[in-house]
Amino acid sequence: MKERSDRRDFLMKLGIGAGVAGLAGQAGASLRSLVPNVSYDAPTTVKLGLPGEFPDGLRFLPDQRLFVFREGNTFHAVSAVCTHLGCTVRAESLSQPETVSVGGSPLRVTHRFLCPCHGSRYSGDGTNVAGPAPRPLAWFRLSVAADDGQLVVDLADEVGRDFRLTVS
């Protein structure tokens, strides 16, 4: 009698367990289907145009959310994505351009950056100076395309603020 009730008990637990496991599996599979396996991201290396087409000073590239600066033959690129919550910052030109030392090399600063979402402020080299921004704006690697000589930015390659691309 004791054995029989043990067996029933065991089978009952087995049944319930199998039911719960089955439901959990189905729920898991359904939820897993919502986690994307493929992300159709835009390519991170983008051709921006010939260096000669860039004006001296700043050009904003909205598609890449990027500021490209030119000073004679040297170029550098600063991200326009606010490090706080990802809004696009806007550039405001300074009344008096100044030259500061950034990462050991001099940089002529013509603008500062302001975020319209939560009021973060960055100086012209991307340093966060006020507001909630926790980090400076990112700097990205620029290079010259081997095939047609266009400027190329690599949005996946963050560089230090001493980075300058000199185009001969």
Add this chain to the structure above:
Amino acid sequence: MSVPATTAKEKASAPGVHPRPLWSVRPSSDREAGDAVVSNFLLHWFPAKVAKASLDWGYSYWLGTVSAALLLLLVLSGGPLLFLYIPSVERAYASVKDIEHVVAFGSWIRSVHRLSAHLMVAAVFLHLVRVFLTGAYKNGTGRGQRREWNWVIGIAMLLATLFLSFTGYLLPWDQLAYWAVTVGTNIASSVPFVGPSLRELLLGGRTIDQPTLIRFYVLHVIVLPGALGALLVYHMWRVRKDGGLARADREALLAEKTAVPPTPTKTYTLLGVARGTGPTVRASTLEAPATTVNAVPDLVRRAAIVVLGTMAVISMLAVAVRSPLEEPANPLVTPNPAKAPWYFLWLQEIVTDTTVRIGSFTLNGAFLGGVLLPGLLLLVLTAWPWLDRSPAAAAGRWLPRSRRRQNTLFLAFCLMVVVLTLVGTFGRGPYWHFYWPWQERPEIPARI
């Protein structure tokens, strides 16, 4: 035939059967009033009798009923919008524009939907304030009361309401929508370790695109309304199980304990359990005629006034107030300033001010102000019924002396939310810079 035939009149007067089903809201006797609750589908979730005091306009302000009426309006006005709105990144904006300018009465239907949503956030919040200030989450004299859990359910419903609003204002896919998704999902992304995956799950990818819109759309029209509906049903059921409003308990608590002899006229037939002669029950003070009224028609009448009144006010307001539609979503330009709807502005203020630097270590305001602080507030608010040590007699009345300290604390918190909302609404100008209302704001071009 051993069963005696019953006459039509006997059938009609059998307990639980109302003689005139369609007119059961106008009973001519107590018996009919009780039977109305049982025989009418629309009334079946009411109790037979209800404490007179709990019907007071000035006690509850009927804010829960107003919230439910607004939800009903949202479902009703959402129906036609479901047929008209197209959840596609390319066509969403145009379809909302069509609803606004081309569809017959489209603009009015959209306004009803939008105004109800805005007012529902306010009504649900005020309902929560009322319940807190009257200590209505406290258990009284009844057995098996779990009012504290209904408070928890209520907070879950407040969250569902806020998420419904958030997912709702994304659907037009205008500038407000796009940048709200950007900021909202970046707040989720700021959670340590799981944040980026959480953002990817919300967006359905790493960028804001079609998978994002369809996710928020399904959440808005199926998942969240379903969850809110289920919670609402449970919320109402718990109100019944807990013996009505806390106000009713208070009446029972304060009433003199006079023994009421069992009266043979009281039977379970009011609940439709037994036919013919039922067991007699001991009538408690609650059922005493001096303090209670029949739910039909007294409760029904007031509920109808509130529900129909809410509908009338919204319908008329929606004629006068048009719903705005910003420019189409433009990932290239962030509006300046980019403001959330008013009920999220206090959170936008908080994430603005909570980036802290300790030495070289920086904690992003997105996490501290967007996740940690609201999460903690929510946790404390949810657990409050277990922290509240005031006596049971403090429940069911406004601002009792014994709960003065906690009510002051709570009101201070509410005041902070209101002040931050006002600062966000009226004080913030371009670049989220603070301006006094009389200060001139600089003209800044919308595009650069």
